Amino acid sequence: MARQEKIVLWIDRRWKDAIEKHLRDETLEEHMEDVLDEICNQLPEREYKRISAEIYAEDAARRTEEEATRTYAAYHVTERGQEWYFKTSLGEELLAVGKKLRGYLTKGNGVAPDKFIRMFFGGQPITVEEYNALTALRMENTGKVRGVFDVNFDKQEFSAVHIMDGWQTWAMRDVSAAVYHATRSQFASSDDKWRKLLDHLSGKEITSAGHLSARNFSFGDEIIESDGKLNFYVQAEFDVDAAFGTFVLTDENDDWLNVYANYDIAQGKPCDTLELTLCKGDGSEESWSYQLNAAEQDVLLRKMEEYCQQQTGMSLHDYAQQFREEPEQQQGPVMKL
Numbered sequence: 001m002a003r004q005e006k007i008v009l010w011i012d013r014r015w016k017d018a019i020e021k022h023l024r025d026e027t028l029e030e031h032m033e034d035v036l037d038e039i040c041n042q043l044p045e046r047e048y049k050r051i052s053a054e055i056y057a058e059d060a061a062r063r064t065e066e067e068a069t070r071t072y073a074a075y076h077v078t079e080r081g082q083e084w085y086f087k088t089s090l091g092e093e094l095l096a097v098g099k100k101l102r103g104y105l106t107k108g109n110g111v112a113p114d115k116f117i118r119m120f121f122g123g124q125p126i127t128v129e130e131y132n133a134l135t136a137l138r139m140e141n142t143g144k145v146r147g148v149f150d151v152n153f154d155k156q157e158f159s160a161v162h163i164m165d166g167w168q169t170w171a172m173r174d175v176s177a178a179v180y181h182a183t184r185s186q187f188a189s190s191d192d193k194w195r196k197l198l199d200h201l202s203g204k205e206i207t208s209a210g211h212l213s214a215r216n217f218s219f220g221d222e223i224i225e226s227d228g229k230l231n232f233y234v235q236a237e238f239d240v241d242a243a244f245g246t247f248v249l250t251d252e253n254d255d256w257l258n259v260y261a262n263y264d265i266a267q268g269k270p271c272d273t274l275e276l277t278l279c280k281g282d283g284s285e286e287s288w289s290y291q292l293n294a295a296e297q298d299v300l301l302r303k304m305e306e307y308c309q310q311q312t313g314m315s316l317h318d319y320a321q322q323f324r325e326e327p328e329q330q331q332g333p334v335m336k337l
Contacts (some may be wrong), residue, residue: 105172233258236258
């Protein structure tokens with residue numbers, strides 16, 4: 001990398017003050033920078049272009065190097081009916097964000113900002129699309145995205161993306177308590193703090209809309225091919241009311257919910273929705289779709305692969321390949337009269 005040179009000029013302050021009075025809207029230093037730019041522009045065109053190209057290339061290489069070592073964390077925060085999406089370039093992980101949450105909830109040291117997002121200095125606003133892209137990158141486990149979080153104060157839920165299980169959601173009070181137990185000893189090592197945090201959170205996961213995890217995707221019955229898709233029946237052995245907004249886990253009605261996940265054979269990936277059918281006690285039905293996000297699709301694919309291996313002894317790709325063949329090949333020879 002080329003080094004910048006510092007040019008020092010000494011001038012009596014009286015000259016400097018007098019000159020700046022005439023310059024009006026700029027300082028002497030700013031004016032001298034403009035003069036240097038003009039001198040550079042007067043260099044032979046070929047030499048000017050060569051040096052400019054070198055500086056640009058070196059600057060681009062520096063930015064690329066910095067970006068390669070930078071890690072990120074992505075956040076979706078809901079508080080008092082407002083939503084924010086942002087990222088930080090510190091790449092915070094679960095324990096660090098949990099400590100911020102506890103400090104905010106308990107007003108640590110008697111001082112806390114009026115909004116949780118103000119606990120993060122240097123946060124950069126991002127779009128929903130960027131948030132989803134960072135979620136997908138987190139699931140790829142490249143190390144670039146150290147954490148993805150959804151912190152909902154209106155529902156008192158704290159969700160984080162785990163690279164193997166997808167979303168994990170806990171009640172905020174449980175996260176705050178776990179952080180307390182993990183960090184109360186100032187002599188505990190980082191590994192000990194992590195172990196205590198995870199031990200206190202273990203078994204306290206809850207089901208949350210938009211945060212389905214690997215434990216929510218278990219299948220029953222056969223895998224059925226229909227209309228270019230492989231259909232998996234999802235066993236609703238979790239809190240479907242919390243996940244889908246239904247009201248079936250009650251003695252007040254005889255309703256039940258059927259949940260289906262589909263694998264698109266032509267695309268070679270899960271469809272981006274779950275298909276839901278509410279079967280009511282009066283015999284009527286209501287159907288709708290649940291949109292899957294990047295983390296949910298990732299763990300769904302893993303669970304589909306695992307179930308397909310168990311049921312057919314084949315990989316999901318190989319099993320789907322059978323249905324990519326021409327109809328004549330699937331049906332066998334056709335007698336022509």
